[in-house]
Amino acid sequence: MTAPSDAPRVLADIALEIDPDEVLRFQGYKRGADVPSREVRALFDEAMALGRRLMEPRAVVRWAPVTRREGDTLEAAGVALTIPAIERAWGPVAELAAAVCTIGDQLERRGAELWEARELPLAVMLDSVGSGAVESLAEYVNDMLCQEGIRRRLQVTNRISPGYGPWDVTQQRELFRLCPGEEIGVRLNASCFMTPVKSISLLAGAGVAARVDHYFSQCARCWMRDCAYRRAPALKTVHR
Numbered sequence: 001m002t003a004p005s006d007a008p009r010v011l012a013d014i015a016l017e018i019d020p021d022e023v024l025r026f027q028g029y030k031r032g033a034d035v036p037s038r039e040v041r042a043l044f045d046e047a048m049a050l051g052r053r054l055m056e057p058r059a060v061v062r063w064a065p066v067t068r069r070e071g072d073t074l075e076a077a078g079v080a081l082t083i084p085a086i087e088r089a090w091g092p093v094a095e096l097a098a099a100v101c102t103i104g105d106q107l108e109r110r111g112a113e114l115w116e117a118r119e120l121p122l123a124v125m126l127d128s129v130g131s132g133a134v135e136s137l138a139e140y141v142n143d144m145l146c147q148e149g150i151r152r153r154l155q156v157t158n159r160i161s162p163g164y165g166p167w168d169v170t171q172q173r174e175l176f177r178l179c180p181g182e183e184i185g186v187r188l189n190a191s192c193f194m195t196p197v198k199s200i201s202l203l204a205g206a207g208v209a210a211r212v213d214h215y216f217s218q219c220a221r222c223w224m225r226d227c228a229y230r231r232a233p234a235l236k237t238v239h240r
């Protein structure tokens with residue numbers, strides 16, 4: 001199988017299912033340990049139904065061959081990314097896959113209206129639904145990139161994002177040069193934060209000997225049921 005075109009690709013019609021555990025995590029619940037009360041559950045169900053109606057999941061993705069690898073600096077398509085400890089974490093990667101994902105701004109607009117109307121519990125829960133939805137979307141895209149890599153016999157790493165862990169948030173600008181979020185309406189402000197707020201930018205590496213699953217098994221959350229290369233049983237899915 002040949003490499004995908006290295007032009008950015010827009011994905012729409014994404015059959016996204018929101019992971020309820022992600023939503024509850026944003027509410028401060030520990031996975032498997034805390035059980036929400038009946039009242040919280042009712043609020044959760046209401047916010048999930050509203051969130052499913054309002055979210056508009058979209059993503060732009062781009063594959064690019066690595067043209068320079070020097071310690072923790074990786075260069076692709078003329079863009080140099082410096083990511084502390086990436087050489088040790090990912091091992092030898094021959095390609096980068098960058099993506100920007102968003103659920104759009106309808107959900108956050110409705111949340112602002114709920115704040116205005118002092119419907120605070122629902123506003124807070126809806127905000128968590130939005131955060132859970134965009135995390136689920138980033139997982140969905142990471143799974144898809146893994147499947148695309150595997151078809152070309154490349155191992156694909158877990159995703160990372162500027163501003164998380166040791167990776168400097170100002171590298172968002174470089175990531176956007178590699179993968180233009182503007183194509184799906186995502187913009188960066190002067191502080192490198194994205195609008196709509198419920199957006200995630202991500203980067204994964206790929207190579208025949210790339211290190212995968214070094215902090216969690218991507219397969220355990222992957223929606224590709226029939227993947228012949230599955231390394232762990234699927235626990236749940238972010239695919240409808």
Ligand code: SF4
Nearest residue numbers: 146147218219222227
């Ligand atoms: S099941 Fe595992 S190997 Fe297959 S696409 Fe999903 S994450 Fe990749």
